[in-house]
Amino acid sequence: MFKLALRNILRNKRRSFLTGLSIAFAVMVVIFLWTFVSGIISGMFNNYVTASVGHIRVLNADYLKRETMLPLSATVPNYRQLIIDLEKDPNVKLATGRIKFGVLMDTKGKTKPVLGVGIDPQREEAVLGLSRKLDSGRVPAAGTSETVIGAGLARELGMKTGDTLTVVTQTAHGSLSGLNLKVVGVFNLGVASIDNRTFFLPLDQAQQLLDMDGRVTEIFLLIKDPDKAPQVAAGIGKTLPPGLTAVPWQDNGFLYYMMNIIKYLYAAIYAFILLLASFTILNTMFMAVMERTKEIGMMKALGMREGEIGRLITLESLILGTLASFAGAIGGTLLAYYVSTIGIDYTAAFKSIRDIEMPLAYIYRGEFSWLTILFGFMMGIIFSVLASVFPARRAAKMNAVEAMRE
Amino acid sequence: MKNKVILALLVIWCLGSGAYAITGEEIVNKVDANMTSKTSYSESRMVITVDNDVREKMMISYDKGTDTGYAEFLTPVRDKGVKYLKIKDNMWMYLPSVDKVIKISGAMLRQSMMGSDFSYEDALESAKLLEKYTATLISTEVLPVSFRTQDKIEIKARLCYVVDLTAKVKDVTYYRRVIYVDREYFVPVKEDLFALSGKKLKEMTMGEIKRIGSRHYPMYMTMRNLLRANSNTELFVTKTEFDIPVDPKVFTQGNLTK
Numbered sequence: 001m002f003k004l005a006l007r008n009i010l011r012n013k014r015r016s017f018l019t020g021l022s023i024a025f026a027v028m029v030v031i032f033l034w035t036f037v038s039g040i041i042s043g044m045f046n047n048y049v050t051a052s053v054g055h056i057r058v059l060n061a062d063y064l065k066r067e068t069m070l071p072l073s074a075t076v077p078n079y080r081q082l083i084i085d086l087e088k089d090p091n092v093k094l095a096t097g098r099i100k101f102g103v104l105m106d107t108k109g110k111t112k113p114v115l116g117v118g119i120d121p122q123r124e125e126a127v128l129g130l131s132r133k134l135d136s137g138r139v140p141a142a143g144t145s146e147t148v149i150g151a152g153l154a155r156e157l158g159m160k161t162g163d164t165l166t167v168v169t170q171t172a173h174g175s176l177s178g179l180n181l182k183v184v185g186v187f188n189l190g191v192a193s194i195d196n197r198t199f200f201l202p203l204d205q206a207q208q209l210l211d212m213d214g215r216v217t218e219i220f221l222l223i224k225d226p227d228k229a230p231q232v233a234a235g236i237g238k239t240l241p242p243g244l245t246a247v248p249w250q251d252n253g254f255l256y257y258m259m260n261i262i263k264y265l266y267a268a269i270y271a272f273i274l275l276l277a278s279f280t281i282l283n284t285m286f287m288a289v290m291e292r293t294k295e296i297g298m299m300k301a302l303g304m305r306e307g308e309i310g311r312l313i314t315l316e317s318l319i320l321g322t323l324a325s326f327a328g329a330i331g332g333t334l335l336a337y338y339v340s341t342i343g344i345d346y347t348a349a350f351k352s353i354r355d356i357e358m359p360l361a362y363i364y365r366g367e368f369s370w371l372t373i374l375f376g377f378m379m380g381i382i383f384s385v386l387a388s389v390f391p392a393r394r395a396a397k398m399n400a401v402e403a404m405r406e
Numbered sequence: 407m408k409n410k411v412i413l414a415l416l417v418i419w420c421l422g423s424g425a426y427a428i429t430g431e432e433i434v435n436k437v438d439a440n441m442t443s444k445t446s447y448s449e450s451r452m453v454i455t456v457d458n459d460v461r462e463k464m465m466i467s468y469d470k471g472t473d474t475g476y477a478e479f480l481t482p483v484r485d486k487g488v489k490y491l492k493i494k495d496n497m498w499m500y501l502p503s504v505d506k507v508i509k510i511s512g513a514m515l516r517q518s519m520m521g522s523d524f525s526y527e528d529a530l531e532s533a534k535l536l537e538k539y540t541a542t543l544i545s546t547e548v549l550p551v552s553f554r555t556q557d558k559i560e561i562k563a564r565l566c567y568v569v570d571l572t573a574k575v576k577d578v579t580y581y582r583r584v585i586y587v588d589r590e591y592f593v594p595v596k597e598d599l600f601a602l603s604g605k606k607l608k609e610m611t612m613g614e615i616k617r618i619g620s621r622h623y624p625m626y627m628t629m630r631n632l633l634r635a636n637s638n639t640e641l642f643v644t645k646t647e648f649d650i651p652v653d654p655k656v657f658t659q660g661n662l663t664k
Contacts, residue, residue: 166504166506168504168508170517171521173454173456173521174517174521174522175485175488175518175519175520175521176501176508177501177503178501178503178504178506179503179504180503180504180505211484
């Protein structure tokens, strides 16, 4: 029967090719869009998480109340020991100290609030991964007065690698303090709100500048399962010295709210893509089998039983669907690979709205996943077979003469 | 005892008559005359205490008249070489770490100076009070005041004028100030600073009054910014000289970057 099915498919090459092509195309589109959309979601989440809220942050409770003011008076003391203790927790992947502070800078006569972030350059490689996100230069080394500044900020300040960035700000104790930093690199995280107003400097330099020896404004944690952050944070909270608190990313109202909306929005988009693709496959397959009513009538006249005809048509659909879905999956994989490595550049589109405070990227990259590809492939086969069952049975049930007359 | 009786009688007389022999304005002018000189030089130690954190800074300063001054910090290491210059209503700060002169203006004036309980504004507006405030002598009060003679510090009960200064305009940080002035030496011994709402913002006391030449001068000052929890700044004047020759170049911006 397999041989017969194969022969049937090959007999009308043009019809089989066209049917297969639309199935392949539908599969390819599903894989591509799915990859792209999940890439946008997880990219947004990752950018926001690694740059600002972490999975969990350990903060001074007073700091939390006035966080928008970046108060340096409410800090986390003795952070080195705390990091060692926090990393003993089996749920914690990584802990690192950060200091965030505000600086006013002159840009073409205008005063612009800029965010300075003191980081541990080595540990942050696993979080921010600045070395992979540089437009030019390198990452600052600990213990040196070096800085890496955002691409947007560099443009606004008219600065490039090798220039000196003068930072004047208030220390944790309220006096003014200054530091000359050598710009050793320009980074581009691809997030407008960060690239346009942030510079990173080694933590020790920030501590020196702000008179905050041994202190940080927050300890940034990445944990193994981000969805369990509230439970892990509650557990960590109990072990912290008095005055400190652990905040899971879900407590960041903006991000949580946004992620929820986005999840629903994209669930709707997924459903829509799936619906379109399945409709295409169903339609094509349905037409292909309907077209063969005459042929089916002939088979019946030649003595084939109903069940046999039904099975034959289903088998044909299975073979054609599998071959087409496979081709579609290959095409989809190539597209998914492209969109997840090179991405689609929206820089030009974002030029006019560069200052938006959203964790949006200039370049969208998909999230490559074999599961998505397998899903697309299976979907193609299942819908192909499903689409053939009804017309095949209908034709098989028909009187041979009637079917041939159609 | 006899003194106290006379004093009490004096107070009753003053209050009873409802009129003093001196006006609030005259008192403020006399304080200015006592506290400022053509030129002066001083060395002082600033002790800033916030909770259990104590920071000590040494500084020298030159003053000319009521509105020109220069200060330079000598210690600690992180503040060494930080210089301030004030001329009239302008103030500049020099930060040696970035070799930069910063003009202190706008909202910054109300911020803490060197992490102390003093704001830049507090340092600027010393004199000229009568331009912005109406002075009224409201009462007299006996306060404990410390005096310094040689190395001895003595606390005496002193009769003080209580002068109320209410702003003529509303755009001042301290809408009302109450100054307690030693009646004999015209040295301010205490000052309370209030916001427009009536909330007390700062509390300053002065003491260790020392006789220098013909004038009496407080060698110790403490300021508490009540908006900062458990915060207190003390200023110990270790050396001071009046009407000495000072190179006019000291009060120039060029001197800041030197």
